[in-house]
Amino acid sequence: MLRIGSVVMGASDVRRATAFWTAALGYVPREEPEDDWVVLVHPRGTGAQISLGLSETPVRERPRVHLDLYAGDAEDQAAEVERLLALGAHRVDWDSYPEDADFVVLADTEGNRFCVIDTGRA
Incomplete structure (x- = not known):
């Protein structure tokens, strides 16, 4: 059976996005963040992860996933x-x-x- 492992979002500034989402949710980086990628996890290891990846794609007005x-x-x-x-x-x-x-x-x-x-x- 499949389960959701990670929700992936694009970011033009991965470190800024990391700072926002760690403060917003109390998540922590799974490993040392890079400038172009980070996986954030709940500190107790429960629930879905949030992954932030460097993206040059513009933000969509009505994104299909949120x-x-x-x-x-x-x-x-x-x-x-x-x-x-x-x-x-x-x-x-x-x-x-x-x-x-x-x-x-x-x-x-x-x-x-x-x-x-x-x-x-x-």
Whole structure:
């Protein structure tokens, strides 16, 4: 049976992206980061890895793959969004939010989009 081992994202500055994602998720580099590649893992070795690879490809406005980061409830979601913004993320002006969206679309320091989800809704 297969399982997800790593989600791979492109970065024009792998070290900057590494700094953002290690602070955002508490992940650590699996081995010494290089200028063009790093694999980040949960410190307890659980869950999917995040791999960051040097890329010259421009960021897509509507990427086909992105991360969903789960927050416990609306209060936790708001706090996490503010924390991620302070780390260098930015809000994405996205025109496809449903009226009662349980997610907020952000982009990391490299422009890679991700969502912060309020999982406390029924």
